[in-house]
Amino acid sequence: xxxxxxxxxxxxxxxxxxxxxxxxxxxxxxxxxxxxxxxxxxxxxxxxxxxxxxxxxxxxxxxxxxxxxxxxxxxxxxxxxxxxxxxxxxxxxxxxxxxxxxxxxxxxxxxxxxxxxxxxxxxxxxxxxxxxxxxxxxxxxxxxxxxxxxxxxxxxxxxxxxxxxxxxxxxxxxxxxxxxxxxxxxxxxxxxxxxxxxxxxxxxxxxxxxxxxxxxxxxxxxxxxxxxxxxxxxxxxxxxxxxxxxxxxxxxxxxxxxxxxxxxxxxxxxxxxxxxxxxxxxxxxxxxxxxxxxxxxxxxxxxxxxxxxxxxxxxxxxxxxxxxxxxxxxxxxxxxxxxxxxxxxxxxxxxxxxxxxxxxxxxxxxxxxxxxxxx
Amino acid sequence: xxxxxxxxxxxxxxxxxxxxxxxxxxxxxxxxxxxxxxxxxxxxxxxxxxxxxxxxxxxxxxxxxxxxxxxxxxxxxxxxxxxxxxxxxxxxxxxxxxxxxxxxxxxxxxxxxxxxxxxxxxxxxxxxxxxxxxxxxxxxxxxxxxxxxxxxxxxxxxxxxxxxxxxxxxxxxxxxxxxxxxxxxxxxxxxxxxxxxxxxxxxxxxxxxxxxxxxxxxxxxxxxxxxxxxxxxxxxxxxxxxxxxxxxxxxxxxxxxxxxxxxxxxxxxxxxxxxxxxxxxxxxxxxxxxxxxxxxxxxxxxxxxxxxxxxxxxxxxxxxxxxxxxxxxxxxxxxxxxxx
Numbered sequence: 001x002x003x004x005x006x007x008x009x010x011x012x013x014x015x016x017x018x019x020x021x022x023x024x025x026x027x028x029x030x031x032x033x034x035x036x037x038x039x040x041x042x043x044x045x046x047x048x049x050x051x052x053x054x055x056x057x058x059x060x061x062x063x064x065x066x067x068x069x070x071x072x073x074x075x076x077x078x079x080x081x082x083x084x085x086x087x088x089x090x091x092x093x094x095x096x097x098x099x100x101x102x103x104x105x106x107x108x109x110x111x112x113x114x115x116x117x118x119x120x121x122x123x124x125x126x127x128x129x130x131x132x133x134x135x136x137x138x139x140x141x142x143x144x145x146x147x148x149x150x151x152x153x154x155x156x157x158x159x160x161x162x163x164x165x166x167x168x169x170x171x172x173x174x175x176x177x178x179x180x181x182x183x184x185x186x187x188x189x190x191x192x193x194x195x196x197x198x199x200x201x202x203x204x205x206x207x208x209x210x211x212x213x214x215x216x217x218x219x220x221x222x223x224x225x226x227x228x229x230x231x232x233x234x235x236x237x238x239x240x241x242x243x244x245x246x247x248x249x250x251x252x253x254x255x256x257x258x259x260x261x262x263x264x265x266x267x268x269x270x271x272x273x274x275x276x277x278x279x280x281x282x283x284x285x286x287x288x289x290x291x292x293x294x295x296x297x298x299x300x301x302x303x304x305x306x307x308x309x310x311x312x313x314x315x316x317x318x319x320x321x322x323x324x325x326x327x328x329x330x331x332x333x334x335x336x337x338x339x340x341x342x343x344x345x346x347x348x349x350x351x352x353x354x355x356x357x358x359x360x361x362x363x364x365x366x367x368x369x370x371x372x373x374x375x
Numbered sequence: 376x377x378x379x380x381x382x383x384x385x386x387x388x389x390x391x392x393x394x395x396x397x398x399x400x401x402x403x404x405x406x407x408x409x410x411x412x413x414x415x416x417x418x419x420x421x422x423x424x425x426x427x428x429x430x431x432x433x434x435x436x437x438x439x440x441x442x443x444x445x446x447x448x449x450x451x452x453x454x455x456x457x458x459x460x461x462x463x464x465x466x467x468x469x470x471x472x473x474x475x476x477x478x479x480x481x482x483x484x485x486x487x488x489x490x491x492x493x494x495x496x497x498x499x500x501x502x503x504x505x506x507x508x509x510x511x512x513x514x515x516x517x518x519x520x521x522x523x524x525x526x527x528x529x530x531x532x533x534x535x536x537x538x539x540x541x542x543x544x545x546x547x548x549x550x551x552x553x554x555x556x557x558x559x560x561x562x563x564x565x566x567x568x569x570x571x572x573x574x575x576x577x578x579x580x581x582x583x584x585x586x587x588x589x590x591x592x593x594x595x596x597x598x599x600x601x602x603x604x605x606x607x608x609x610x611x612x613x614x615x616x617x618x619x620x621x622x623x624x625x626x627x628x629x630x631x632x633x634x635x636x637x638x639x640x641x642x643x644x645x646x647x648x649x650x651x652x653x654x655x656x657x658x659x660x661x662x663x664x665x666x667x668x669x670x671x672x673x674x675x676x677x678x679x680x681x682x683x684x685x686x687x688x689x690x691x692x693x694x695x696x697x698x699x700x701x702x703x704x705x706x707x708x709x710x711x712x713x714x715x
Contacts, residue, residue, distance in 0.1 A: 074504055121701075124704075125700070125704060127503070127504055128446060128503060128504070128507070128642075128646070129642060129700065129704075131504075131507075132638055132639065132642050132696065133696075133697070133700065135635065135638075135639075135693070136639070136693035136694075136696050136697050137693075139635075139689070139690050139693045140690055140693060140694070143687070143689060143690040275631070275635065276631070279511070282508075282511075283511070283512075283515075286508055332519045332520075332522060332523045334515050334516075334518070334519040335515070335516050335519035335520055335523070337515065338512045338513065338514075338515030338516035338519065339512070339516055341508075341511075341512035341515065342494060342509055342512035342513060342516070345505060345508050345509040345512060346494065346497055346498075346509060349505045349508065349509075
């Protein structure tokens with residue numbers, strides 16, 4: 001029996017078209033709820049604690065990619081928006097004792113407003129100029145936060161105390177969500193109400209929103225602008241207005257990631273605003289593949305996964321040579337990441353790692369189909 | 376001709392605002408000088424010395440950007456390698472600083488050529504953003520290799536006794552190492568200018584820039600010339616690194632900090648204009664040293680303490696860039712259509 005026929009029999013109960021249509025939300029949900037169990041298993045890494053960080057950075061990278069991947073705008077200053085999310089929620093919680101949910105909304109609005117203002121000023125500049133100007137704004141914001149205006153931001157010390165809302169408790173050394181209905185909801189799936197699943201739920205909601213946005217006429221207009229701005233303008237699309245709104249939305253979603261990062265890091269640190277943060281999100285996104293919705297997710301996963309994997313990897317056993325002590329070399333994992341990054345850029349700059357995986361799977365399926373029809 | 380140029384300059388709100396910005400900065404300069412004359416002169420000297428280092432780093436970057444069309448982020452890495460290379464020669468090998476001043480730029484230049492041949496050759500003529508990203512990866516590798524070899528702690532090395540101390544200049548004084556920096560940088564700038572505009576070699580490079588196909592038709596080996604230009608750009612970065620490392624020491628943030636500054640300076644000077652970056656390098660260097668004094672002067676004159684912002688020096692280059700680009704969207708001497 002051919003492979004396709006076997007596949008068809010296996011999936012005859014499921015409506016395949018529905019699956020195909022919803023493959024992105026399903027993929028997002030799978031990523032969110034399988035990441036920690038997979039990373040936590042001894043076979044892979046045995047380190048479940050980085051899963052939360054990875055999810056947050058995935059969201060940040062996806063928000064960044066709304067700009068780079070779908071409009072073609074390169075921002076060197078995205079740390080502004082992550083940092084705004086981190087600091088606005090941290091200040092709201094520690095200084096004014098306001099609820100986290102309210103402060104998240106405030107942070108997203110603030111960040112969106114900042115993004116709108118910045119982009120309105122610089123939207124007419126060309127690619128490299130645009131990138132450098134976002135960097136200039138990022139340096140300015142970094143400076144302002146570092147100088148501790150009105151004693152709000154804590155300067156280079158950041159904000160540490162009073163930044164954990166009271167509904168996050170601690171249970172056997174793990175952070176748990178102390179909300180009955182949330183615990184009941186997760187209990188129905190047989191899961192612990194740990195902090196990770198709170199992040200996972202927010203992640204899924206935000207990512208599905210982003211996906212819907214990209215599917216909407218708005219998102220398709222952005223793609224049109226990326227592919228041919230002249231043509232888009234000729235067709236009556238106000239290119240700059242769309243760019244400004246894309247920048248605003250990207251800023252707001254980055255602030256959401258920032259709010260979650262604030263909870264994860266137990267407060268705000270000046271590093272959240274540093275140009276290195278902007279550079280890291282750029283690296284992740286491109287490495288994963290800016291052309292695809294899942295590219296930035298793969299990129300963020302690789303960045304942290306490679307870091308964790310190479311650092312825990314100490315001795316390489318080779319059949320002929322014997323065991324090689326590698327822990328000294330692999331501590332410098334950024335070197336290898338940089339190398340892989342250069343290779344990815346040289347081979348195909350917009351497809352990234354995820355593009356290769358996708359192509360490989362597609363070719364495999366095609367080959368199977370081919371054999372199926374030959375039988 | 377002259378009147379029409381003048382009329383063009385005077386026309387439009389953008390030129391008016393340009394004139395306004397120039398007048399405002401001149402007034403601020405005068406005010407600073409009037410309030411703190413000694414401090415002003417001291418900072419002006421320091422600013423010129425710093426500006427010369429910035430100018431040659433940016434010159435190397437602008438050469439590569441203007442001629443090859445590649446936004447070379449690894450430039451900062453090469454600059455950092457220059458500083459660490461000098462440390463290696465002076466401290467680890469125990470050789471003289473003068474040896475480092477000659478050997479390190481050549482070694483860094485060779486490394487730059489390796490990078491050009493292995494990575495950048497594949498990127499000519501493509502979107503400049505791709506070149507920027509690829510060289511960013513190279514930068515990451517250089518930074519991490521430096522950390523592996525020399526560690527993350529800040530390092531300094533001893534400079535020859537001739538260069539220690541300061542030389543009086545009538546008004547104020549200048550540290551000898553800074554004077555050396557200024558002299559070497561001036562030599563580099565004049566040398567590159569002569570090479571580009573006074574020799575046949577420079578002529579063929581500029582010809583290749585204007586019309587690569589035609590230049591190759593008449594027998595000019597363009598890839599070879601590009602490699603030489605890349606060697607020069609990298610070697611200048613290495614030399615600047617040696618001088619900077621001798622003056623202030625080095626740590627791992629050096630590369631990132633200075634490549635951002637160099638970009639800012641190239642953008643202010645105008646992409647495509649090689650010597651615009653020299654002017655803007657000096658402008659930024661002087662501004663970084665003078666503007667904090669100006670802020671203090673303003674605070675003294677007006678009595679508003681809030682104007683005296685502490686530690687504003689770090690953001691000054693970005694403020695200058697913002698102001699220049701808002702008034703002149705292509706930088707001071709930028710050409711139309713490049714990187715847009």
